[in-house]
Amino acid sequence: MNRRLLLASLAALPFARPALAAGEWQARLIPGAFDGKLYTCGLHIVLAPGWKTYWRVPGEAGIPPDIKLEGANIASIEVAYPLPTRSQDGSGEAIGYHGEVLFPIAIKPQDAGKPVSAKLSALFGICQQICKPAKFEGALDLSPNNQPGADDALIHQWQMRLPSPASFVKAASISEKTLTLTLDRAVDDIFIEGPDGLYFRKPEFSGNTATLKIDGDTPLSGLNLRITAAMQGKGLEQQVTVP
Numbered sequence: 001m002n003r004r005l006l007l008a009s010l011a012a013l014p015f016a017r018p019a020l021a022a023g024e025w026q027a028r029l030i031p032g033a034f035d036g037k038l039y040t041c042g043l044h045i046v047l048a049p050g051w052k053t054y055w056r057v058p059g060e061a062g063i064p065p066d067i068k069l070e071g072a073n074i075a076s077i078e079v080a081y082p083l084p085t086r087s088q089d090g091s092g093e094a095i096g097y098h099g100e101v102l103f104p105i106a107i108k109p110q111d112a113g114k115p116v117s118a119k120l121s122a123l124f125g126i127c128q129q130i131c132k133p134a135k136f137e138g139a140l141d142l143s144p145n146n147q148p149g150a151d152d153a154l155i156h157q158w159q160m161r162l163p164s165p166a167s168f169v170k171a172a173s174i175s176e177k178t179l180t181l182t183l184d185r186a187v188d189d190i191f192i193e194g195p196d197g198l199y200f201r202k203p204e205f206s207g208n209t210a211t212l213k214i215d216g217d218t219p220l221s222g223l224n225l226r227i228t229a230a231m232q233g234k235g236l237e238q239q240v241t242v243p
Helices: 003-012 152-159
Strands: 025-034 039-047 052-059 066-072 074-079 085-089 092-098 100-109 116-127 131-142 169-175 178-183 189-193 204-206 209-215 223-231 234-242
Touching: 025 116, 025 131, 025 152, 039 052, 039 092, 039 116, 039 131, 039 152, 052 189, 066 074, 066 100, 085 189, 092 100, 100 116, 100 152, 169 223, 169 234, 178 223, 189 209
Parallel strands: none
Antiparallel strands: 025 039, 039 100, 052 092, 052 116, 066 116, 074 100, 085 092, 116 131, 169 178, 178 209, 189 223, 204 209, 223 234
16 A cells, blocks of 8 residues: 555544554553653554554655654653664565564653643554554553553663664765765664655665665755664664755
8 A cells, every 4th residue: 555545544544442453453552750850651562473563764655653642731742763674565665663663752741740641642554465554542641659660661672772863974965866875884774864755765885885765856955864874783863964
């Protein structure tokens, strides 16, 4: 299913509660710890064998997860995305997660001394040979007096998979719809997030240089890119502006 059709299907789909949907996926919203400034929680998605869901840059034909959270006593939220992997399916390159994923969520309360009431809605695609839309909603009541729960370790496990800020790109240039990166270390894969309408394909490496073909018709001058690199299972992230 292409991205446009999948988005239309998502819009028409009713929300699912945290239960198994046709044996293909299940999801739950789990609470974590409060450090006096931020609450942590996580959207945990478990997939049946052979199924995957997507990263914020989904690849050629997938859709990114759309995770929204609102409620009482919330000043801001931040949804984080663990390091993904790249795979190939009938639609081309896909970037995402197999088996399971937990998206860590940080909630900053307006008043740290008062409870937070949070409601989450999530739209995402799940794919095996074909893609299907999925919707989930959940709610949490968080209090400064709550003790750490049994799922704190799971949230921490996925927080450890978040890319770390780093300066690994020494230079970047674009010519003839090809992005060329000069790196200061060897990496296993590179994922590029840029303007809507552009997709950066799987990199080709030669020494300390990576080249990525660019799909799309968006103007290429002055691009501000978020570059994520996979290196021995760990993630690195850097903001780069290309002249």
